[in-house]
Amino acid sequence: MRPDLDIIQQWVKPGDHVLDLGCGDGTLLDFLQRERQATGFGLEINPDHITTCMSKGVAVIEQNLDTQGLDNFDDGMFDIVLMTQALQAVRRPDRVLDEMLRVGREGIVTFPNFAYWRLRWGLALSGRMPESEALPYKWYNTPNIRLCTFKDFEALCRQKGIRIKSRRVVDGQHQNRWTARLWPNLLGEIAIYRITRENTK
Amino acid sequence: MPDSLPADSVGIVSPQTYHFDTPIELASGRTLDSYDLMVETYGELNADASNAVLICHALSGHHHAAGYHSLDDRKPGWWDSCIGPGKPIDTNRFFVVCLNNLGGCHGSTGPNSLNPATGKPYGPDFPVVTVRDWVKSQALLADRLGIQRWAAVVGGSLGGMQALQWSLDYPERLRHSVIIASTPRLTAQNIAFNEVARQAITSDREFHGGRYYEHGTLPRRGLMLARMVGHITYLSDASMGEKFGRELREEAYKFGYDAEFQVESYLRYQGERFSESFDANTYLLMTRALDYFDPAYEYGGDLAKALAPAQCEFLVLSFSTDWRFAPERSEEMVNAMISARKKVSYAEIDAPWGHDAFLIPTPRYTDIFTAYMDRVAREVGV
Numbered sequence: 324m325r326p327d328l329d330i331i332q333q334w335v336k337p338g339d340h341v342l343d344l345g346c347g348d349g350t351l352l353d354f355l356q357r358e359r360q361a362t363g364f365g366l367e368i369n370p371d372h373i374t375t376c377m378s379k380g381v382a383v384i385e386q387n388l389d390t391q392g393l394d395n396f397d398d399g400m401f402d403i404v405l406m407t408q409a410l411q412a413v414r415r416p417d418r419v420l421d422e423m424l425r426v427g428r429e430g431i432v433t434f435p436n437f438a439y440w441r442l443r444w445g446l447a448l449s450g451r452m453p454e455s456e457a458l459p460y461k462w463y464n465t466p467n468i469r470l471c472t473f474k475d476f477e478a479l480c481r482q483k484g485i486r487i488k489s490r491r492v493v494d495g496q497h498q499n500r501w502t503a504r505l506w507p508n509l510l511g512e513i514a515i516y517r518i519t520r521e522n523t524k
Numbered sequence: 525m526p527d528s529l530p531a532d533s534v535g536i537v538s539p540q541t542y543h544f545d546t547p548i549e550l551a552s553g554r555t556l557d558s559y560d561l562m563v564e565t566y567g568e569l570n571a572d573a574s575n576a577v578l579i580c581h582a583l584s585g586h587h588h589a590a591g592y593h594s595l596d597d598r599k600p601g602w603w604d605s606c607i608g609p610g611k612p613i614d615t616n617r618f619f620v621v622c623l624n625n626l627g628g629c630h631g632s633t634g635p636n637s638l639n640p641a642t643g644k645p646y647g648p649d650f651p652v653v654t655v656r657d658w659v660k661s662q663a664l665l666a667d668r669l670g671i672q673r674w675a676a677v678v679g680g681s682l683g684g685m686q687a688l689q690w691s692l693d694y695p696e697r698l699r700h701s702v703i704i705a706s707t708p709r710l711t712a713q714n715i716a717f718n719e720v721a722r723q724a725i726t727s728d729r730e731f732h733g734g735r736y737y738e739h740g741t742l743p744r745r746g747l748m749l750a751r752m753v754g755h756i757t758y759l760s761d762a763s764m765g766e767k768f769g770r771e772l773r774e775e776a777y778k779f780g781y782d783a784e785f786q787v788e789s790y791l792r793y794q795g796e797r798f799s800e801s802f803d804a805n806t807y808l809l810m811t812r813a814l815d816y817f818d819p820a821y822e823y824g825g826d827l828a829k830a831l832a833p834a835q836c837e838f839l840v841l842s843f844s845t846d847w848r849f850a851p852e853r854s855e856e857m858v859n860a861m862i863s864a865r866k867k868v869s870y871a872e873i874d875a876p877w878g879h880d881a882f883l884i885p886t887p888r889y890t891d892i893f894t895a896y897m898d899r900v901a902r903e904v905g906v
Binding site: 340362364370373374375376377378379380382383384385386395396397400 | 837839855858859862863865867868869870871872888891892895896898899903
């Protein structure tokens, strides 16, 4: 099992109603449907991914977060809103976070850390935009237009009054290594955050 | 005429009439004491009758959805692109049922059938039937065929409305509802187009208040105009532009009012051909069924509330250039399904052909439709 899926599924309760923003080929929702009897939808814009979701039996809706937002979803209608490796690809991550926590009680967000030491090292040494396993693109064709670091994300959450319930830091293969736990913003490549606006545990 | 039948065709098919003599009560409050339904089926019903798919037809459709009636046929059934061995609705796996709806003019009881009470054709005396009535009659047909639960009910346009209505009226009798290029209700503009079509028909001198059969005439002119208007709404500006542009039939303007542009002669030809093969009273009835369809009406316009009883999964598809039933109408439906916590998948397919796109196999449409129906087949074990 992919370690990030394993971490996420531990945060999903049986029967939870889930929305997956940028659900890709539906791997995560398919997994949660089978392992957690979760219900819900994925939003996606890639035609091939949409077709794959349909063949898997994952309910998928063609909807562009940047242009359509989440206006068509009611307040608090989901237990959990997921967004794996997509926050850095939307135009206004701050607004997406607001919307996530409007339609869902809880959010689970994963994104690549731009302060990861290899990226810092690459930029410092070569003077060119870094590439890595988690960010395998050129500066001109990358879909990742809003890169940030763990510290940036946490600052935004603080500013918005969003509470971080948990954070797990993993490497490019989604392995949870002790080094990344030790010094996450330098040694962690991808973080999985569990966030909420609710104050009760 | 095909020299030989294509390998992915259901082949030579023949329709069958099913007679019903238990009276059916209609939404209008009127009753039909007995009626026939003209039906075609393709593929084999499996032992537990779990692989049946119902195809619902649109305004001018009928029971002949796929295959050929004879080797002399110029064209196959109206949805042959999607029904057949290896096609999205794969007849190697599914048992496919398509019928001519009540009030139709292709063999099912309709205005041009003999009224047993008078011995004359019903004409305008045939009751106005609704989408709900059709679904009711389709459920009775399912009983007759031994189908307790459809693997899927599938339809485009007016057919999609039936697929939606099925999920509300017989929630436990379908696993999937596939709603293509459809809408949860007509807009004022849609109704307006239908009204122009009806006016064209009823103001034709040969219409005789709908009793043209008795006068030995047909309101050809009116039906032709109705079809011409309708046809424009099925195409897109771009697809008409590409097909005809401003092309003239001859080299120069003739400074008259005959059909000089190719688009004029095309519309006239289509209209004339249609007026020879379709019944004007049926056209009136079908457009009215479209107008009346509005499952949210009884729920104060709240479609999500109307959807509460639905148990099936939904697939909703729209086409980017469809302005008759625009993608926004499909999205309204999808959003209501989301609010009602139904399982729904939705895609807007980029296709240039307007409303007619649901009949034209484009790669993405075919891929999605195939992927979805393949999963339905796996779910019922075929």
